[in-house]
Amino acid sequence: MTDPQPSGAFAWLQEPWGRALRSAALPAPHLFTSRDVELREDEDEWVSVAASLGVTPERLLLVRQVHGTGVAIARRGRALPWPRPEADIIISDDPDVAIGVGVADCAPILLFDRRSGAAGAVHAGWRGAAAQVAAVAVRAMRDTFGVNPAELMAAIGPCLGACCGEVGPEVVEAFRRGAADPSGIDAWFRPGADDRSLLDLARANRDQLVAAGLADGAIVDSGLCTKTHHERLHSYRAARDRAGRMLGAIRAVRRR
Secondary structure (H helix, E strand, C coil): CCCCCCCCCEEEEEECCEEEEEECCCCCCEEEECCCCCCCCCHHHHHHHHHHCCCCHHHEECCECCCCCCEEEECCCCCCCCCCCECCEEEECCCCCEEEEEECCCEEEEEEECCCCCEEEEEECHHHHHCCHHHHHHHHHHHHHCCCHHHEEEEECCECCCCCCEECHHHHHHHHHHCCCHHHHHHHEEECCCCCEEECHHHHHHHHHHHCCCCHHHEEECCCECCCCCCCCCCHHHHHHHCCCEEEEEECCCCC
16 A cells, blocks of 8 residues: 655654654654554554553553543653543653554644653544644643743644535534634635535644744644545544544653
């Protein structure tokens, strides 16, 4: 199978369990998995993917995602035992654990602070994006670890693209309700069939990160649509309940 071509900031790599994406722009151990693993109940898959991040499975920390803006914090020396709380954001300053979110059309966003080495993982589907989940994650890292948003870097992994992200008017209205400037959301939508619109989920999250203080040049986007490239990437829109999940995961780096 030929790999779809990501943006220049990303590259496909071969792991023992299959293909993965990494970004040279993100100077921390991280990865975005592909359809080569489903990440359901197969323990061997979790062992293999955790090993690619340099941790054991119990040190790969996940959350019970609820399409909200809840934050889970993995503090250095206090992350384990991990209760797997309900949240859609995980932030960490512990280099001995990896943190991750599962997706199958929603955007996985990985954050890294160049100064402190702290990291974040964000599950940002349309509900999360309408609630400004990316900006909530930036504020959580600032308030918890003292990071300067201008020092943060972000990588947005494969997600449903503007080509395929058809949504109803209720989604557009949810974005308007959640926006500080409702007129600013117009750039994230273009007309679809009938009363439908096409959502550019990656751009919405990118713009929210910039509004939260990140430099535009510090944000990279894979440019890959999960539905378009469903042969390589898991997509709920393409496979519905048969879709597996992809992992976006990162480790903090020890700075001090």
